[in-house]
Amino acid sequence: MKAGFVNIFGKPNAGKSTLLNALMGEKLAIVSRKVQTTRHRIKGILTAKDYQIIFSDTPGIIEPRYKLHEKMMLAVKNSLEDADLALLLVDIYDDWEENDRMFSALSLKVPAIVLINKTEKVDEQKKTDAVEFFRKKHYCQEIALISALKKKGIDELLEKIKHYLPEGEPFFPGDDLTDLPTKFFCGEMIREKVFELFEDEIPYQTAIYIQEFKEKTRLIKIRADIIVQRESQKAIILGERGKMIKELGTEARKDIEKFLDHKVFLELFVKVRANWRENETLLKEYGY
Numbered sequence: 001m002k003a004g005f006v007n008i009f010g011k012p013n014a015g016k017s018t019l020l021n022a023l024m025g026e027k028l029a030i031v032s033r034k035v036q037t038t039r040h041r042i043k044g045i046l047t048a049k050d051y052q053i054i055f056s057d058t059p060g061i062i063e064p065r066y067k068l069h070e071k072m073m074l075a076v077k078n079s080l081e082d083a084d085l086a087l088l089l090v091d092i093y094d095d096w097e098e099n100d101r102m103f104s105a106l107s108l109k110v111p112a113i114v115l116i117n118k119t120e121k122v123d124e125q126k127k128t129d130a131v132e133f134f135r136k137k138h139y140c141q142e143i144a145l146i147s148a149l150k151k152k153g154i155d156e157l158l159e160k161i162k163h164y165l166p167e168g169e170p171f172f173p174g175d176d177l178t179d180l181p182t183k184f185f186c187g188e189m190i191r192e193k194v195f196e197l198f199e200d201e202i203p204y205q206t207a208i209y210i211q212e213f214k215e216k217t218r219l220i221k222i223r224a225d226i227i228v229q230r231e232s233q234k235a236i237i238l239g240e241r242g243k244m245i246k247e248l249g250t251e252a253r254k255d256i257e258k259f260l261d262h263k264v265f266l267e268l269f270v271k272v273r274a275n276w277r278e279n280e281t282l283l284k285e286y287g288y
C-alpha cells in the first residue's frame, strides 16, 4: 500500500482547482475565469485498492496586500510543509520566466512534476519550447503537458504520481473525499456564483458565512450571509427588485442540490461589514 500528500502550486488562474477536480473525477473546488478564486487549502482524497493520494489545491501565489491574502499564503506555506510531491502548474500562455522565479522561490524540499497546462489548442513548437524551458530547472524532476479542462494527460499523470508515493497505510477512511465539512462546500458554491455574476472588486470583497445548516426530513435548510464591504456593493448584489440575488440563489441552490444529492432550501442575506478582509475576528468567523 502507498499513501501520500501531493500538493498543487501555481500562480492565480493557472488551473489548479480545475486540475484537482480532474484528478478526483469530482467537482470539489470552485473554478472561475478570474484570478484569486481559491482562498483555502482544499484536500481531495483519492483512494484506490493499492494507494491513497491526498491532493491539495491551494490559493494562487501572490504578494499579500490584505490580511485575507496573508491567510491565503499561509495555506500555501502549510501545504509546502507536508507534501511528498509537488505539482507545479503553469499556464502555457503565461510568462514562463515569472513562473520559474516563483517556483525557485518556493525552495521545495520535495520532488516536483512541472505541469504545463491549457495545451489543448497550442501548436507543437510552443509545447516543445515550454518543455525545453522548464526541463532543466533544478526543481523539475519530471515534466508533462496537460489540459486540466479537457482532462488530457490526467491518467498518465496519476501513473507518474504513484511512483513518488511513500509506502504506508491510508490516512483517511476509503470513502472520505475530503477533510472539510459539507457546510464549507456549500459556502464555496455560493461564492462561485458571486465570481460568475459580478465584476470588478465585488468577488474580492465578498465572503460567505453559513448561518444555519439543518437537515430536515424532506429537505436541507441552509441560511447564508453574503458579506460585502460597502452599502453600494450590497445594492449591486441585491439588484433591481432583488433580481440578482434571486438568480444567484437559484444557481447556487442547483449546484448544492447536485452536490448533496438532496433537496435544498437556500435563504440568502446580504450584510455589510466594512473592511472584513483586515479584521482578524471576522476573518476567523468566516473561516479564514
Ligand SMILES: Nc1nc2c(ncn2[C@@H]2O[C@H](COP(=O)(O)OP(=O)(O)OP(=O)(O)O)[C@@H](O)[C@H]2O)c(=O)[nH]1
Residues within 6 Å of the ligand: 010, 011, 012, 013, 014, 015, 016, 017, 018, 019, 030, 031, 032, 033, 034, 035, 036, 037, 038, 039, 058, 059, 060, 061, 117, 118, 119, 120, 146, 147, 148, 149, 150
Ligand atoms: N483552455 C483551458 N482553460 C483552462 C484549463 N484549465 C483551467 N482552465 C481555465 O482557467 C481558469 C482558471 O481556472 P482555475 O482552476 O480556477 O484556476 P486556479 O489556478 O485554481 O486559480 P486560483 O484559485 O485563482 O489560484 C478557468 O476559467 C478554467 O476554466 C485548460 O486546460 N485549458
Ligand SMILES: [Mg+2]
Residues within 6 Å of the ligand: 016, 017, 018, 029, 030, 031, 037, 038, 057, 058, 059, 060
Ligand atoms: Mg483555484
